Amino acid sequence: MAQQVKIGAQGYTLKKQFSELGPYETLKRVSELGYNAVEISQVEMTPENVAEIKRASKEFDMEIASLSAGLKPMMEGQESLSTHLDKIIEDCKTLNTDIVRIGMLPFEAMASLDKVVEFCHEANAVAEKMKEHGIKLYYHNHHIEFVKYDGRYLLDIIRDEAPLLGFELDVHWVQRGGRNPVEVLKEYAGKVDLVHLKDYRIVPVPQEAVDELLKGNGGDFMNAFTNNIQFAELGQGTLDLPAIIEQSIASGARYLLVEQDEQYGRDPFDCLADSCDYLKEAGYADLF
Numbered sequence: 001m002a003q004q005v006k007i008g009a010q011g012y013t014l015k016k017q018f019s020e021l022g023p024y025e026t027l028k029r030v031s032e033l034g035y036n037a038v039e040i041s042q043v044e045m046t047p048e049n050v051a052e053i054k055r056a057s058k059e060f061d062m063e064i065a066s067l068s069a070g071l072k073p074m075m076e077g078q079e080s081l082s083t084h085l086d087k088i089i090e091d092c093k094t095l096n097t098d099i100v101r102i103g104m105l106p107f108e109a110m111a112s113l114d115k116v117v118e119f120c121h122e123a124n125a126v127a128e129k130m131k132e133h134g135i136k137l138y139y140h141n142h143h144i145e146f147v148k149y150d151g152r153y154l155l156d157i158i159r160d161e162a163p164l165l166g167f168e169l170d171v172h173w174v175q176r177g178g179r180n181p182v183e184v185l186k187e188y189a190g191k192v193d194l195v196h197l198k199d200y201r202i203v204p205v206p207q208e209a210v211d212e213l214l215k216g217n218g219g220d221f222m223n224a225f226t227n228n229i230q231f232a233e234l235g236q237g238t239l240d241l242p243a244i245i246e247q248s249i250a251s252g253a254r255y256l257l258v259e260q261d262e263q264y265g266r267d268p269f270d271c272l273a274d275s276c277d278y279l280k281e282a283g284y285a286d287l288f
Contacts, residue, residue, distance in 0.1 A: 005249050007279060007287045008037025008065050010196060010259035013268050015042035023049050027056035029269055034276050034288055037063040039194070039257050040095075041103065045079060050091055057095065065255040066099035066138065066168075066194060067092060071123050072106060081126045081137075089133050100130065101138040101168050101194060105145075113149050113157070120161035127164035138194055140168040146177030155184075159191070168194035170259070171244050172231060175200045181239065182247045189251035196259045197244070197275070199237030201230040231261045233271050235278035242282055256287065 009030050011018060017026045023043060030038060043049055045067070057064055069088050073080045081088060081100070088100060102123065109115035127137035139162070145155035158165070169192050171181035185192060205224045213221035234241055248256055258275045260268065276288070 005253060005256065005287055006037045006063060006065075007035070007197075007256045007258065007284065008039060008063070009033075009035040009272055010039045010257040011041035011043060011068075013258070013260050013263075013272060017268065018043045023052040024056045027053065027060060027062060030272070031056075031060035031062055033269065033273050034280075035258070035272070036061060036288055037065045037255055037257075039065045039068070039101070039255070041068040045088075045091055050094060054095055064095040064097040065257060066097055066101050067095065068103055069100055070106075071102055071119060071126065074107070082122070085126065085129065089130065089135060092133075092135050098135050099138055099166075099193065100135060101140050103140050104142060110144055113154075116154060116157065117161050120158055120165075124162040124164050127162070131164065136166055136193070137164065138166040138168045140194075140196070141170055141177075142173045143177035146174075146179055153179075159188070165191075166194075167192045168196065170196035170198070171239060172196070172198040172200050175239060176229065182243050185244065185247040185251045192248070192251050193254045195244075195248045195253045195256050197234060197241070197256050198259045198261070199232035199234050199241070200239050201232035201237040203228050203230055230264065231259075233260060233278070234258065234275035235282070236274070241278075245282075245284060 014026055027038060040053060053064065056062060067088065070078070070080045072082045079088065092098065092100065105116065106119055109119050123137065123139070130137050139158060141155055145153065145158065147154045149157065159167070167188050169185060169188060174181045174184050205221070205228060209221045209224035245256060258272060260271050263271050
């Protein structure tokens, strides 16, 4: 229901700040911006960091929307659901959250449907174990999930092959994958507790690329012409965010998480502030 929905911040936006300032100071700044929920991402979950997150959560009355973990380690020694499941479950209990999200497909699965299906079955088995502890496992999409295999979107294949997985739909990446975010949110109603809010900005071709083209050097121009999409502060791109938010709520979302993967030289706290201002001006102040 609408009154249960909360707008929060996604930790990836602040990955550098979490590392340099530490979780407590970073979450203090997030709280001062007006966000009262956060998804923890790109934070090494050492005992010290978990303790800082817990202290910040209590002091600033901030909900921990979810934690992040890969199915398997992407680098040596990294925590994962396959290698540290008991520890991750304990972190969830410590931080009073019932959601863990997988941020992306394993790299080897991005080029192989068989590897995706294998990933799905393994993730579903982990989800079964986590369910015993009242914790749900979610999957976050990018654009690669809108590749088609025999006429079916990969995202739909993941849904069918891993029925216990919930979904964290990222509306920017849905748009980049060629789908309408509102329509995908409708299709995933009841399975989408988490939504990543980020805008989709088209930028001009740089003058220097045009100048090079006119000199006969076309390579840089074509690169600039075909790679002119940016992650944007909310309200500064082309997405119909009010329609997206309303459909997110209708589809059962619990958390709408503001994220901006790149800030292009801006302070990420300023970007989060701009997105917060947009949402409040658009009539969503009561969701913070």
